[in-house]
Amino acid sequence: MLSSCIFDSFDHVSLPFLANLFKHIKSSSTSLDAVPPWFLKSGFKTMGPSILSIVNSSLSNGSVPSCLKHAVVSPLLKKPSLAATELINFRPISKLPFLSKVIEKVVFSQITPFLSINALLDEFQSGFRAGHSTETALVKVLNDLFLASDSGRAVVLIMLDLSAAFDTVDHSILLKRLECEVGFRGTALKWFHSYLKDRTFSVNFANVSSSVVPLKYGLPQGSILSPILFSLYMRPLGSICRRYDISYHMYADDTQIYFPLKVGDEQSLQSLLLCLNEIKIWLSNNFLQLNEKKSEIIILGPSNFKERVVSILAPLEMTVKDNVRNLGVIIDSSLSFDKQINSVVRSSFYHLKIIAKLKPFLSFNDLETVVHAFISSRLDYCNSLYVGISHRQL
Structure with a gap:
């Protein structure tokens, strides 16, 4: 369905706006920066007009220079006690050019009001949004769980685990979604096309760099735009849940669905199973992988009822637990904390x-x-x- 809201071009920014942005942006430097960020910030009065020209040229032409689309990835050992010989023990830390972050912040400052005014972000997506946080997400979910419990109903809460979700986003699908469902057109859509396409990265470890490799999928790690683009990529997931009358909440790629039901009404779980099946199909079609073995289920209700629910949900291959860690908070089946x-x-x-x-x-x-x-x-x-x-x- 085509969006009735249109965002077809970016506004040029002024020098005072850019100066204020420079005051609040971190001066972290990478090997990609020909000029250190601290030098650009300290010499902004002299170099500001030139930087402004680069930023506004990118916005008006709908293009991102290729030199600003390269990332350097540094592997970081997750824990000092882990073996450095196993790749799985490392976490990739991606670093982007400073000027790339500047342009991204300008774009972010213009698209967020458009998305907010036109309610284009899912109302139950709390990730990286003003006035939202992990706390507001949990307050909403737990309030629903308490209301269900107070009314004598049981609840099945499922924490869906998506494997490296940001890294498998398909650029063509995302661009189509930005155009048709969100309303980006013209040079704005052209800019996002340029921003996503032809990205590259190299790995730097122990002062040794790998060759440059094309990045054909995924969103740039460390970019202020990536969380909001991922939220827009995930928009259709909410429609699936609403179709089956299943409650849900998302915080970036952390997705949880929950289904209140009357004790003894196990047959109503069929709608939950159908919803989950459609979610799995949608995720697969959108190149997102659901890791069922890492996904967790917690059942709130009488113990004899839990046993019957577990047998019905057995085909899901998900782990049923007495407590789960939900956005950093441990939730137990009795909601006692x-x-x-x-x-x-x-x-x-x-x-x-x-x-x-x-x-x-x-x-x-x-x-x-x-x-x-x-x-x-x-x-x-x-x-x-x-x-x-x-x-x-x-």
Whole structure:
């Protein structure tokens, strides 16, 4: 279905706008930057007009210079204890040219109001959106779970695991979706075509670089545009869930679906199975891979009912668990938060003991920073979910 909203061109930005953007963008440098970002920022009064010309030329011509579409990937060992001889133990960290990030931020600043005003992002997509967070996503989901529980219904919650979802996005499908469903046309669509196509990368490890390799699929890691483009790529998934009257929520590529049902009404689970089957077909057609073995199911309801539900859901090859980690918060089948609270307390005490040993060597300000980084951040994360817990748990 063609979108009735049209975004066909970008506006030129002014020098004051660009100067303000430079103040807030990080000065992280890569081997791709001929001129260090700190030098560009410090000399902006002199070099600003030239940078502005590059940015506005990219926007008006609908093109991204090829030198700004190359990424350097540095493998980072996930944990020091892991074997460096196994590739699976490394996490790829992609670094983009500084000027590429500048242009991306300008584009981001213009498309987000368009998407927001025209409600083009799924209302249940909370990833990387103003006024949304993992906390707001969990508040919505848990509120629905509590409402279902209070009304005497059971709930089947499924956490879908997508394997390297950002890396398998098909550019042609995404561009078609941007044109037909979102409304990007003209030079705006041409810009996204140029931005996605003919990207390259090389791997740098121990100061040794690989040859340049074309990147035919996926979204650029580290780009401010990638999360929002992925959200638009995933738009049809919500339509599938709504067709079967299945509740859902997404945070970027973290997708969860949940289905309240009356205790004893196991037959209604057929609609959930049909929905999941259509989701799997859609994911496959869009080059996204559902990892069923890593996807998790948690059932909220009486134990005898859970057993019957498990037998019905057996063909899914998903793991049924008593508790799951949902966007960093442990949810148990009784919604008691006991395991989550114990996890936070245990982790906080562990780091507190380490900080106590470091205390003699730190200034008060440094000590305060460390405490906030390792203790307060854990206590504050999604703390609105603790409203209503018992005094014993507090």
